Amino acid sequence: MADTKVISEVTGSIWKVLVAVGDSVEADTPVILVESMKMEIPVLAPDAGVVAEVLVAVGDPVSEGQAVITLKT
Amino acid sequence: MTIETKLNELAARKEKALGMGGPEKLARRRAEGHMNARERIDVLLDKDTYVESGLFATSHLPEARDKTPADGKIAGFGKINGRPVAVVSNDMTVMGASSSVVNGKKIRHMREVANKSGMPLIFLGESTGARMPDRMGAQGRAILGQDPTEYQRLRQSPWVSALLGSCYGSSTWYSCMSDFVVMRKGALMAVASSRVTSMAINQPVDAEELGGWKLHSETTGLVDAVVDSDEQAIETIKRYLSYLPSHHKEAPPTHEVPAGADGRGQRILDIVPADGSKVYDVRKVVEAIADPGSVFETKPRFGKSLSTSLIRLNGRTVAVIANNPLFKGGAIDVDACNKATSFLVFCDSFNIPIVFLVDQPGFLIGLEGERRAAPSKIINWMNALSLVTVPKVSVIMRKSYGQAYLNMGGGRNSDEVICWPTADLGFMAPEVSVNVLFGVKKEEDPVRYEELLQQVTRDTSAWNLAALYETQNVIDPRETRECLISMLDVHRTRMGSEVGRHLLSNWPTSY
Numbered sequence: 038m039a040d041t042k043v044i045s046e047v048t049g050s051i052w053k054v055l056v057a058v059g060d061s062v063e064a065d066t067p068v069i070l071v072e073s074m075k076m077e078i079p080v081l082a083p084d085a086g087v088v089a090e091v092l093v094a095v096g097d098p099v100s101e102g103q104a105v106i107t108l109k110t
Numbered sequence: 111m112t113i114e115t116k117l118n119e120l121a122a123r124k125e126k127a128l129g130m131g132g133p134e135k136l137a138r139r140r141a142e143g144h145m146n147a148r149e150r151i152d153v154l155l156d157k158d159t160y161v162e163s164g165l166f167a168t169s170h171l172p173e174a175r176d177k178t179p180a181d182g183k184i185a186g187f188g189k190i191n192g193r194p195v196a197v198v199s200n201d202m203t204v205m206g207a208s209s210s211v212v213n214g215k216k217i218r219h220m221r222e223v224a225n226k227s228g229m230p231l232i233f234l235g236e237s238t239g240a241r242m243p244d245r246m247g248a249q250g251r252a253i254l255g256q257d258p259t260e261y262q263r264l265r266q267s268p269w270v271s272a273l274l275g276s277c278y279g280s281s282t283w284y285s286c287m288s289d290f291v292v293m294r295k296g297a298l299m300a301v302a303s304s305r306v307t308s309m310a311i312n313q314p315v316d317a318e319e320l321g322g323w324k325l326h327s328e329t330t331g332l333v334d335a336v337v338d339s340d341e342q343a344i345e346t347i348k349r350y351l352s353y354l355p356s357h358h359k360e361a362p363p364t365h366e367v368p369a370g371a372d373g374r375g376q377r378i379l380d381i382v383p384a385d386g387s388k389v390y391d392v393r394k395v396v397e398a399i400a401d402p403g404s405v406f407e408t409k410p411r412f413g414k415s416l417s418t419s420l421i422r423l424n425g426r427t428v429a430v431i432a433n434n435p436l437f438k439g440g441a442i443d444v445d446a447c448n449k450a451t452s453f454l455v456f457c458d459s460f461n462i463p464i465v466f467l468v469d470q471p472g473f474l475i476g477l478e479g480e481r482r483a484a485p486s487k488i489i490n491w492m493n494a495l496s497l498v499t500v501p502k503v504s505v506i507m508r509k510s511y512g513q514a515y516l517n518m519g520g521g522r523n524s525d526e527v528i529c530w531p532t533a534d535l536g537f538m539a540p541e542v543s544v545n546v547l548f549g550v551k552k553e554e555d556p557v558r559y560e561e562l563l564q565q566v567t568r569d570t571s572a573w574n575l576a577a578l579y580e581t582q583n584v585i586d587p588r589e590t591r592e593c594l595i596s597m598l599d600v601h602r603t604r605m606g607s608e609v610g611r612h613l614l615s616n617w618p619t620s621y
Binding site: 046047048073074075076077078079101 | 388
């Protein structure tokens with residue numbers, strides 16, 4: 038099992054957290070919604086895995102390239 | 111001496127040449143699970159169509175002749191689905207398929223014939239770089255690299271390259287000059303090997319990081335498709351070529367329209383949310399418009415906020431450039447700009463009409479983009495667009511903001527602009543523009559904010575664009591397929607036999 042950081046591709050603020058620690062996710066599942074450019078832009082899990090850590094909370098600012106979730110893959 | 115003696119010699123020499131680098135090296139490759147250079151040709155070409163050119167070529171050095179069957183680069187002609195092609199297949203079992211005086215002549219001949227007689231040129235790549243001693247010293251300079259047109263590309267015919275192993279030197283260079291590159295996972299493409307690079311920079315270098323499939327499909331964009339095996343790479347090449355003409359002076363081939371092509375657009379309303387703040391995967395829209403099973407996406411992992419694909423519409427090849435809100439909200443970054451420009455250049459060179467599917471909030475602004483020369487990428491794209499001579503139709507599905515409105519074919523940059531009723535033609539997200547233009551924030555003065563929001567969104571609908579005849583039609587999204595088929599038919603360049611002017615044919619193959 039490796040730790041995979043799930044990265045936001047855009048700068049914005051956290052709109053919704055769609056998963057909790059312990060959830061299993063498939064690759065390409067939306068795990069977070071970032072509000073950016075007046076859109077709800079999903080952050081997708083790059084691989085299948087189990088959510089180990091949620092690194093942000095609703096309302097937090099987030100930058101492009103920032104890790105928002107840690108996945109055990 | 112009798113003719114029999116001569117014929118026996120012919121047979122013996124043939125056997126020796128076809129034996130490549132010898133049974134041991136071939137067995138080692140087989141054990142590693144890789145096809146050899148001749149097996150790849152067999153899988154690529156229609157049965158019994160292969161004619162070799164240079165089977166008896168060897169190194170020009172007398173002492174190396176015996177060790178260099180076909181001189182490490184196997185070349186010839188054949189057919190794929192009945193259409194002629196030229197092929198160069200690198201044989202790693204013969205001196206690492208290194209570039210030599212003689213095999214350089216073979217490649218040049220393939221290039222010249224493909225260009226002159228109008229057939230695709232396929233490189234099955236795997237090579238170690240320049241051969242020593244051919245390239246050694248001043249004498250090496252005087253005998254290798256003697257063709258000033260070696261790296262010239264005028265796109266007379268399509269070039270396709272497969273990266274099927276370690277690729278340094280010629281396999282890398284020809285990939286970078288090709289219109290389409292497919293890479294097998296585990297293959298590597300780099301200027302120099304990780305061993306050489308590691309020595310040069312005096313620190314360890316990971317080969318995958320230096321030139322693996324992730325780097326080239328996600329970061330450099332030099333690879334168009336990634337596959338798991340040699341067989342899949344060859345299948346991908348065949349499929350790609352099925353969309354293309356054999357050369358620049360003919361229209362792409364037409365195919366029979368598969369069953370179930372009609373009525374596919376019904377799904378579009380379920381795919382695309384009317385609310386512009388919600389995102390979706392535009393590739394599902396492309397699927398709903400195209401002939402069933404005909405979507406061939408290129409560079410799916412690179413510049414993902416813009417999706418490029420070859421599709422068939424009513425049996426005819428069409429290129430689609432679509433903003434993808436699923437990634438970065440569809441905001442166009444530098445990678446997406448480069449991807450769009452190279453696709454425009456390719457399509458125009460091979461007479462492929464272009465459809466834009468538009469839903470973008472503008473170019474992605476930020477420090478990273480500016481550092482990577484975003485303004486020049488945006489204008490490169492516009493310059494290319496202005497030089498495109500194939501038919502262009504733009505469909506504004508939802509938002510189209512700012513300068514990118516023009517890049518995506520708005521204004522007079524397409525032959526026809528079609529809007530969905532959900533089209534939104536602001537200059538930026540209206541909520542943001544109230545703040546930018548008037549300095550008013552919602553939380554500080556909600557009444558004034560609402561008033562100004564009404565003001566900036568007043569004139570941004572499809573109806574206003576239609577009233578000014580800046581869009582030629584507003585359609586039900588479910589009718590997009592049928593509308594595109596008729597519009598592309600209207601704009602078919604009949605007087606030029608559906609062949610464009612190719613003003614972009616000498617533009618670069620990468621950016």
